[in-house]
Amino acid sequence: MQLAVNILVLASIYALICCGYVLIYRVSRVLSLAHGELMMLAAYGLYGTATLFSGHPVLAIAAAALLAVAVGIAVYFALMWRMTGESVLAAVLATIALGILLRGAMILMFGTQTQHPLRDLGWTNASLAIGEARISSVGLALLASTAFVYGGLAVFLRASRWGIRMRAAGQHPLLAAQRGIGLHGVYALTWGLAAFTAGIAGMLIACDAGLESTLVIIGLKAFPAALVGGLDSLVGALVGSLVVAAAEVLLIHYVDPLLSDVVPFAVLLAMLIVRPWGLFGTREELDRV
């Protein structure tokens, strides 16, 4: 029972992170390796707003989330915008360079000691009992916000005007542009949304485990989940997160706790060998030989 709860919480962490990977890849065919850094930036944003609006935790969270969206849009217009039309490698490397830059800048601005944004918000991480298992309240918040984000994205992509534009741009940028869709606006919105979801994930993880540089590793470890599910499918991201989280939690529990860092990547390799386009990915999307 406790194992199942652990798997669910870890899966919702992964799912929350990798919907950013999926969104960016699906719309603009770019893999963002700066995702972990964006998470960390949003968490530091929360740390900053928590001290700024002390006594108004909801206001602080809303401000930090808005900040994350702004950062995502800024990243697009400052950097990724210039990478359109360049090779896949150049775009990926640009995100890697951005990641290094952000990591250095964050250490310079905020130092290296572990922060606890939850304490600054004035809340405590109470542990709740469900049957025999226990779950922390932040874990519960993680589950709820994952459900909220995925539900919201599903409605947004299907029903809203901008969501349909995003899907169109992802399917065929040239045709979409010819039908009058402004690609830069769509891409910027995608980066904003991805940074927003990454920010939610970053804030919640920071509330749960403290804010330090390991957040970046978690961001990177979530990537296999996106690929296992299929890089262009949001349903796939959910299923992939569950698979990877289950494999990780079970192997840690029954075999060796040190395996934690490699399990996602081992699952990823197995998936790439058997079915490179992922469980729910579209096959012809993959640039195959």
Place this chain on the structure above:
Amino acid sequence: MSGYFRTRYGEDAALLDTRMQKFWFVLLVLFLVPYPFLVNPLWLDLGNQVLLASIGAVALMLLTGYAGQISLGHAGLLAAGAFTTGILFKELAAPFWITLPASAATGAALGMLFGLPSLRLRGLYLAVSTLALHFIVIFAGSEYETRRGFSTGIVIDSPISDPRAWYFVLLAAAGATLLFALNLLRARTGRAWRAIHGREAVAEALGISVHRAKLSAFVVSSTLTAVTGCLFAYYRGFVSAEAFSLYLTIQYVAMIIIGGMGSLLGAVLGTVFVVLFPYAIDSTMSALRLSERFSSVIFAINYTAFGVVMIAFLVFEPQGLVGLWRRARDWFLLWPFKQRPLR
């Protein structure tokens, strides 16, 4: 357009064909040979680091710059070479002439393994699978460290201790690697690599075995990288999994980007730039008398500056330092004109 025409096959095959190139080469040798006797120990160490890293950078350039296969597992391969050396040294007290070929063999085997996904995958997916292999190699290395009780790292006694002797060993190794790469790129293998980089379907139609070309690119590159790892282990006298982080991969990738894709000269120039970069920042800081204030976060300053430089090159000069150099050369060659004449 230089008015120089090749009239014999010997001239066509020569690596240094014009008198000017021979002159510059002699000048370079005259600079490199007395270098260790002219500089202080810090600069000697930097020279050694440049020579060592240039082997790895040339290996990555062969794979990414020429064969067009993306790899983010370079640090993993370096670690594989270094750990093979370290483990053989610790377990069997193996001498240098056993560990070096053993590292090369490990590199070749891993290159085969790294290369297998490339037969089915391209672009992003390939980068991701090499990234996954990086984590697995590092995990295996740190697992060995903890199981055998070397949790801080493996200490290796080097057969060469004098840094000047190291300099000449590394110079010979780097020179041999460059010569090997230059000749390989002119031969059938290298031409096949460029062809699959250009367009795989056309290369296949021209009778090139795409699978064989890709695998050979991975094997050659990984072998050279693992040899670099072995030399690195001996040079540092110390192997630990922490030294081979993802940041090392990023540094090597930065070397070939900053140097300029698809050019061996670029690989060497990029190596010089990337290796000297942190020291340049360090000395700038101390010149500005800021080093005491920022001494605890100097690595963060390095990260930031490194990210800025990489982005600047990617956005403004995708051809890298070689592109800058070519433009400067053309400017002088063509002066007072601006454009190359149409052929």
